[in-house]
Amino acid sequence: MSGPLHNNPSEANAWTRRSFLHTGLALASASVTVPHFLQRSAFAMPTYAPGMASIPGADEDRILVVVQLSGGNDGLNTVIPFRDDGYHRARPTIGLRAADVLELSGPGARDVGLHGALGGLKGLYDDGMMSIVQGVGYPNPNRSHFASMDIWQTADTSGTGDGWLGRYVDHQCCGFGKGESGRAEGAVEAPLAMGAEAPLALTGRSVKPVTFESPELFRWAGVDARKELGDAYDRVTTTGPTADAEPGSAKSFLMRTALDARVASDTIRKAVGVEPLVSYPGTELGRQLSMVASMVRAGMKTRVFYVSHGSFDTHAGQGAGAGQHANLLRQWGDAVRAFYADLKAQGNDSRVLTMSFSEFGRRVGQNASGGTDHGTAAPMFLFGPMVKAGVFGNQPSLSDLDEGDLKYNLDFRSVYANVLDGWLGTDAGAVLGGRFRATKLIKG
Amino acid sequence: MATTNAPRRRARAGVLTPIAADAFGEHEARHLLWRAGFGGSPGQIAALAQLGPEGAVAHLLDYEAIDHPWPGAADFDKDIMRPLSAEDLRELRVARQNRNEDVVAKYRSQQMQRQRADRAQIRAMGEWWLGRMIETPRPLEEKMTLFWHGHFATGYRTIENSYHMFLQNQLFRRHAVGNFGELLFAIVRDPAMLRYLNNNASRADDPNENLARELMELFSLGEGNYSEADIKEGARALTGYSFDDDAFVFRPGDHDQGIKRILGESGRLDGDGFVRAILGRRACSAFIAGKMYRFFCREVPTDPREMDADARAAVDDLANTMLRERYEIRPVLRRLLLSEHFYSDAVVGEQIKSPATLVVGAVRSLGTPTRDVATLVAALDAMGQALFQPPSVKGWAGGRSWISTSTLYTRQNTLAYLLTGRKPTGFDLRGAEAYDPKPLARALVGDPKTASARAFGEAVADFVLGPARTDRAVEELSAVGERAGRVTPTVAADMVLLASAMPEYQLC
Numbered sequence: 001m002s003g004p005l006h007n008n009p010s011e012a013n014a015w016t017r018r019s020f021l022h023t024g025l026a027l028a029s030a031s032v033t034v035p036h037f038l039q040r041s042a043f044a045m046p047t048y049a050p051g052m053a054s055i056p057g058a059d060e061d062r063i064l065v066v067v068q069l070s071g072g073n074d075g076l077n078t079v080i081p082f083r084d085d086g087y088h089r090a091r092p093t094i095g096l097r098a099a100d101v102l103e104l105s106g107p108g109a110r111d112v113g114l115h116g117a118l119g120g121l122k123g124l125y126d127d128g129m130m131s132i133v134q135g136v137g138y139p140n141p142n143r144s145h146f147a148s149m150d151i152w153q154t155a156d157t158s159g160t161g162d163g164w165l166g167r168y169v170d171h172q173c174c175g176f177g178k179g180e181s182g183r184a185e186g187a188v189e190a191p192l193a194m195g196a197e198a199p200l201a202l203t204g205r206s207v208k209p210v211t212f213e214s215p216e217l218f219r220w221a222g223v224d225a226r227k228e229l230g231d232a233y234d235r236v237t238t239t240g241p242t243a244d245a246e247p248g249s250a251k252s253f254l255m256r257t258a259l260d261a262r263v264a265s266d267t268i269r270k271a272v273g274v275e276p277l278v279s280y281p282g283t284e285l286g287r288q289l290s291m292v293a294s295m296v297r298a299g300m301k302t303r304v305f306y307v308s309h310g311s312f313d314t315h316a317g318q319g320a321g322a323g324q325h326a327n328l329l330r331q332w333g334d335a336v337r338a339f340y341a342d343l344k345a346q347g348n349d350s351r352v353l354t355m356s357f358s359e360f361g362r363r364v365g366q367n368a369s370g371g372t373d374h375g376t377a378a379p380m381f382l383f384g385p386m387v388k389a390g391v392f393g394n395q396p397s398l399s400d401l402d403e404g405d406l407k408y409n410l411d412f413r414s415v416y417a418n419v420l421d422g423w424l425g426t427d428a429g430a431v432l433g434g435r436f437r438a439t440k441l442i443k444g
Numbered sequence: 445m446a447t448t449n450a451p452r453r454r455a456r457a458g459v460l461t462p463i464a465a466d467a468f469g470e471h472e473a474r475h476l477l478w479r480a481g482f483g484g485s486p487g488q489i490a491a492l493a494q495l496g497p498e499g500a501v502a503h504l505l506d507y508e509a510i511d512h513p514w515p516g517a518a519d520f521d522k523d524i525m526r527p528l529s530a531e532d533l534r535e536l537r538v539a540r541q542n543r544n545e546d547v548v549a550k551y552r553s554q555q556m557q558r559q560r561a562d563r564a565q566i567r568a569m570g571e572w573w574l575g576r577m578i579e580t581p582r583p584l585e586e587k588m589t590l591f592w593h594g595h596f597a598t599g600y601r602t603i604e605n606s607y608h609m610f611l612q613n614q615l616f617r618r619h620a621v622g623n624f625g626e627l628l629f630a631i632v633r634d635p636a637m638l639r640y641l642n643n644n645a646s647r648a649d650d651p652n653e654n655l656a657r658e659l660m661e662l663f664s665l666g667e668g669n670y671s672e673a674d675i676k677e678g679a680r681a682l683t684g685y686s687f688d689d690d691a692f693v694f695r696p697g698d699h700d701q702g703i704k705r706i707l708g709e710s711g712r713l714d715g716d717g718f719v720r721a722i723l724g725r726r727a728c729s730a731f732i733a734g735k736m737y738r739f740f741c742r743e744v745p746t747d748p749r750e751m752d753a754d755a756r757a758a759v760d761d762l763a764n765t766m767l768r769e770r771y772e773i774r775p776v777l778r779r780l781l782l783s784e785h786f787y788s789d790a791v792v793g794e795q796i797k798s799p800a801t802l803v804v805g806a807v808r809s810l811g812t813p814t815r816d817v818a819t820l821v822a823a824l825d826a827m828g829q830a831l832f833q834p835p836s837v838k839g840w841a842g843g844r845s846w847i848s849t850s851t852l853y854t855r856q857n858t859l860a861y862l863l864t865g866r867k868p869t870g871f872d873l874r875g876a877e878a879y880d881p882k883p884l885a886r887a888l889v890g891d892p893k894t895a896s897a898r899a900f901g902e903a904v905a906d907f908v909l910g911p912a913r914t915d916r917a918v919e920e921l922s923a924v925g926e927r928a929g930r931v932t933p934t935v936a937a938d939m940v941l942l943a944s945a946m947p948e949y950q951l952c
Contacts, residue, residue: 143657143672144657144661144667145836145837145838146836146838147667193848198845198848209848210849211848211849211850211851212849212850213826213850214850216868216869217826217850217853217854217857217868218849218850218853219853219868220853220856220857220860220945221856221857221860221861221866221867221868222856222857222859222860222863222864222866222941222942222944222945224866224868225860225864225865225866225941226864226938226941228924228927228938229924229938229941229942229945232920232923232924232942233942233945235916235920236916236917236920236942236945236946236947237945237947239916242914242915242916243915244914244915244916245914245948249794250743250794250795250796250843250844250951251912251914251947251948251951253844253847254796254847254852254947254948254950254951255947255948257847257848257849257852257947258852258947260849261849261850261852261853264849265849265853315642315652315654316642316645367645367650367652368645368646368647368649368650368652369642369645369652371642373652373653373654374653
């Protein structure tokens with residue numbers, strides 16, 4: 001990227017984009033092929049010093065981090081109705097004894113406790129930074145991992161269509177039907193997923209998520225071997241779709257992704273190259289959340305981050321106070337705890353709401369392999385100083401079951417609705433395509 | 445009814461019309477070799493074109509005619525994860541009862557050693573398979589083996605038994621272009637699958653629904669073509685289907701002997717009865733035909749109602765062929781690979797290469813050194829196609845899901861590694877061999893020294909990018925030669941490297 005830009009006048013258009021990449025100034029043409037986050041200088045340098053608190057009153061400083069628990073987390077062994085005899089009858093070997101449960105205080109918490117491996121989350125709960133919502137699900141539950149995950153990620157019980165957070169970004173950027181060029185006030189950046197694959201939740205109609213796994217792989221190494229090719233590589237990766245690439249074709253998609261990758265690469269590598277302010281557990285989730293915290297600290301304007309943890313598909317040998325499920329829970333709780341310690345040290349904790357969910361809970365009764373099969377309703381979790389601390393909603397009955405599964409009390413879209421209107425400040429009805437009474441979990 | 449349907453049927457029958465012999469040239473041969481294999485050199489493409497459509501397809505599809513050693517069971521250690529003997533089990537049980545920590549610790553450490561050795565063996569298997577894809581004279585055999593691995597997706601990390609993964613790989617290779625029905629009967633007896641979907645512990649008094657559900661949802665019928673009741677009944681039919689060491693066993697004591705009703709069939713159905721009920725459904729051939737169409741042709745929706753008319757008609761035709769041929773896969777593939785539709789603009793150059801096709805195709809078509817196969821296997825993981833470890837039982841979604849801002853860099857960097865020996869973290873001493881572009885250059889233009897930069901740029905764009913080439917690609921590639929003044933081997937290698945980093949290189 002260093003050296004003379006280039007001297008071919010016929011490439012003037014590319015020149016403006018390239019210098020834009022260098023300086024972060026809004027010199028880019030308003031061509032529809034340029035992603036919105038580029039037009040809005042998404043990956044530009046921060047406008048305020050990293051580590052400073054947010055700009056007062058500026059809505060766009062609010063961030064949502066989704067930590068997805070993939071594979072179907074066993075809700076009953078996470079938030080545990082340990083005073084209910086029915087629980088111990090249904091789970092003779094994998095049920096947790098009272099001694100292995102962390103009791104909770106505060107509203108709604110009398111009859112439940114956290115799994116003993118969740119010391120990290122217990123700390124957040126005691127600090128007033130954790131909200132547990134009981135018995136969350138949706139009508140006619142689907143017990144297929146993929147179908148149910150699609151339902152959660154699209155916020156649609158048919159499991160089809162765009163992702164709910166992709167729709168949110170679309171809505172903020174142009175309003176539905178306004179087309180790619182009609183940017184609105186309050187438009188937000190493309191969401192960012194940690195991992196190899198972009199989750200459906202972040203995939204909208206016009207905005208594609210940025211996905212990112214590891215910094216050293218996030219650039220082209222060919223130029224290290226052959227510096228002579230640097231300018232040509234810049235041209236073919238920073239101009240977006242060419243005239244002979246049909247809109248909507250795979251080729252056009254690839255050209256646009258190459259441009260997205262290029263812009264994201266420079267900014268993100270710079271952000272995550274900084275040591276975190278606290279130490280994180282040496283787990284994959286810890287690594288991912290530390291990078292999210294670094295990107296927040298660097299002042300990147302991304303508002304939605306997405307990470308996954310799992311697999312929680314514990315059909316066999318899931319264990320009780322210790323074992324497979326306990327390990328997964330510990331990794332989750334410890335990483336989220338470190339994440340908030342880091343954000344607090346940065347002065348950014350009040351800007352970041354974190355949400356955790358799983359595609360379904362598991363069956364009430366354990367199976368013959370010392371595990372649990374796919375079930376239905378389960379708790380959801382919100383973290384951050386802005387949440388109302390406590391346990392909300394009702395724990396579904398362990399005796400009044402639907403074919404061995406819990407009956408849900410609350411539609412998950414009621415929680416999404418509160419996140420959308422109470423935190424991200426958008427019209428939840430328009431994004432969710434229907435009215436869901438928001439469950440008030442966020443203060444103010 | 446008959447009058448309105450008649451013309452539509454004719455149109456449907458017409459969609460897979462065979463391609464005329466004189467319409468089959470090098471462009472078509474190049475396309476066929478990328479889709480039914482992993483691409484090839486200019487010489488291989490020319491030779492295939494010479495055979496004409498029927499000969500070329502037969503060369504790829506009737507591959508038994510080509511001699512190639514069957515992978516030997518002796519290649520891998522089958523005893524690493526062998527269960528403890530009855531004697532050992534007794535010793536361990538007694539030690540536990542007596543709290544004899546030394547003996548318990550001995551077994552624990554043995555177990556950990558075995559798991560370590562087994563993880564090393566699954567890595568070696570990934571290298572072995574990728575190496576086989578690179579070297580095989582029967583590319584379609586490996587490509588279909590990979591297709592079935594993605595279809596009956598089973599992950600090593602869950603089953604922790606590399607030899608079972610190897611046995612399953614052999615099963616897929618044996619039935620690669622064989623009979624789908626036989627494969628379905630075999631998969632409910634496959635130790636890796638039984639373990640992966642927890643059927644080995646499924647008993648009459650406590651059936652596990654995992655295998656029954658995925659058998660219909662992902663392996664044969666697709667969502668919407670069965671009910672939750674079919675799953676519950678199917679799970680009963682599969683109770684007692686288990687394995688002992690490396691072999692399938694049926695445990696009559698665990699099997700539910702009662703009457704079941706699955707997909708409209710009633711009786712004392714066992715796993716075979718369940719599979720027969722599935723194969724009796726029209727939805728089965730339609731589902732498999734759709735999956736094959738997506739694998740070989742292009743990305744279309746799973747639901748036939750959402751496909752464009754051409755895709756729907758093609759899938760319908762393939763499904764009919766499959767039924768007529770009693771689930772034989774070879775005639776279905778032959779019909780597809782010989783069809784005009786397969787060589788039409790809608791299909792050619794429109795597919796995003798899978799990571800395996802990208803890597804294997806680069807070595808086979810560009811003639812790069814293979815370098816360090818372990819690095820290439822790790823690159824496949826990073827690009828989202830870990831061999832023996834699909835992301836879930838759903839397999840790989842393919843198409844645009846392969847591409848993200850992150851995997852695009854990994855793809856470019858893997859090609860840069862193959863062409864230069866350079867990794868993002870620096871040169872790899874094990875792979876320091878230089879790429880020699882001269883054979884490719886000579887095959888493209890004869891004597892590169894006498895070719896103009898423009899002519900050579902055109903030739904590289906045509907061969908390396910094929911129908912996905914853009915005007916810009918030709919300009920940029922030619923400019924590399926023009927700046928140098930003449931086409932030296934360094935210039936030729938630079939052109940190939942630049943082409944490999946272009947967005948359109950991801951297409952085939």
